[in-house]
Amino acid sequence: MIIYVRLLKESFGFALNALRNNKLRTLLSLLGVTVGIFSIIAVLAAVDSLDRKIKKDLSTLDKNTVYLLKFSFGPTDVPQWKREQFPNVTYEEYEYLKRSVNDVEAMAYMLFTKRENVKYEGVTVSSISVMPTTYEFENIQKLGFKEGRFFNESESNSGAPLIVLGHDVAKNLFDGLDPIGKKVRLYGQRFTVIGVLKKVGAGIFGEDDDTTVYLPVNFVRRLYGDNNETLTPSMFIKPVEGVDMDAFKGELSTKLRNFRGLKVGEIDNFFINVLSGFTDILDGLITQMNIIGWIIAGFSLLVGGFGIANIMFVSVKERTNLIGIQKSLGAKNRFILLQFLFEAIVLCVIGGIIGLILVWIIALVLTNVLDFEFVLSFWNIVLGTVLAAFIGLLAGIIPAISASKLDPVEAIRSGM
Incomplete structure (x- = not known):
């Protein structure tokens, strides 16, 4: 267990070094993850806030409450010209x-x-x-x-x-x-x-x-x-x-x-409009908004994943000599694999945290400017972090495997 904690610590150090030594390249690659996490969490936070507002506003009403009038609150088969005569x-x-x-x-x-x-x-x-x-x-x-x-x-x-x-x-x-x-x-x-x-x-x-x-x-x-x-x-x-x-x-x-x-x-x-039917329409709209948000964020996360994969391939190439030395000193393939996987995950989580901070700042600003409470819930924060880590895992798996399979002699020779 101690070795894995040490491995995670070293991977975190490598990730920070990548940020320090190649600031522009790393930040541009992280931008995709940041935008992706920002997009999905911003949409989810907005939809959650809207859903919370709807439930709060309708909490004083029974869902079976009826509005009886000449208009329909939802879609109807009655043509408009006939409704106008009601x-x-x-x-x-x-x-x-x-x-x-x-x-x-x-x-x-x-x-x-x-x-x-x-x-x-x-x-x-x-x-x-x-x-x-x-x-x-x-x-x-x-x-x-x-x-x-x-x-x-x-x-x-x-x-x-x-x-x-x-x-x-x-x-x-x-x-x-x-x-x-x-x-x-x-x-x-x-x-x-x-x-x-x-x-x-x-x-x-x-x-x-x-x-x-x-x-x-x-x-x-x-x-x-x-x-x-x-x-x-x-x-x-x-x-x-x-x-x-x-x-x-x-x-x-x-x-x-x-x-x-x-x-x-x-x-x-006449039309008998029941509030429960109206809330069902709102629930459907909220579900569609969530789906659209996931689709938009998916493209951003895809781009961000390719960016992180690119960083990891470059990192493997730059540290080929170090990998060879580690393997010649007895480091197992899974140690090298986990080292690069952790590094990719840490980089993505950093990008995800930046995205979450941006959502939090914007939520605070909009809540103060508008008469509407935007809430970044704990579960959305957890979701954003886990999603960022998952993207890091996917983006880093191939570079990590390629690093773990390097021949130590060839790795040392190529780095000289």
Whole structure:
């Protein structure tokens, strides 16, 4: 065991000598390994960070949560021209389904609409996401409050002029003042602030819940009516835990078809989008990103492997005389083989460590610049190191074998 530790130490010394004595040649050869490890670990770190962000953002939602509206969140066989003729879901349909569909834990009606400006006295916050919804939305989304509350059933039904502010909206409007009870202006109307949400950061699609405000949907319906083109109605449905989703979707579809008077044979003129299907699409995209990353990195690692193999062949040639002397003094073939293998592995690991350091630096910079946490996990560090060592093993095996098979007499003679 001691001899192998000594062998590894000597190989590490030879690798460092190669770096010192032939800096440019060695660095150019290491560049391929560095770029390869950087590419694959950077992609894996980015994908892992994105996956972690998606799971964090969706952690407040049940995977069986349903979005019911005229649009599909995924691919569909229904042609676009037919989808454009689908009617919007209505508040009356929401009330009917809420009464008649079984196994519903909570059902909310909400409107997707354009961004607006919110004002308080002389301060204006621009491009704010407005979410008119019913009181049940809080029970489905599980909003976290810094202070205050969400509007209740009575306030929701009556369309009271109340508003809940995202963290950044409240911070920018009031700058340290207590916002609860203050009046803000939106849609040219005055709203009383009743709640401020905790800071949560940007969502997976770039939407920022901290710059979102919530208000009773019936206030907006009373203001603009139900046929405004800037408003896209939707139902947000959370079934009870453990429900048979196929049966639940079937009942939901049947009840809405009956309410709309659709005949047998006519297609549904609405879409039941289940969150689990959407997350499956995201998982597929993440898998594809990983595969693309491996393919890109594979070419870089291939080039890096050839570079390391070239260094090792040159190293064998330069040390032919030393190999002959070692063998004449009793060094076995496997000792010479392992010496050069270790050297190739050490060189590749050095290149891999440089690549990992670059990924770590870039992750720190991007995390500080963007509102997104890039994480270089322990397992990615281990993977990068092991992968670099494996490339070194492959790149060094042929030069090491050729070195181990040298005839000691011929090796000494050729080095003289």
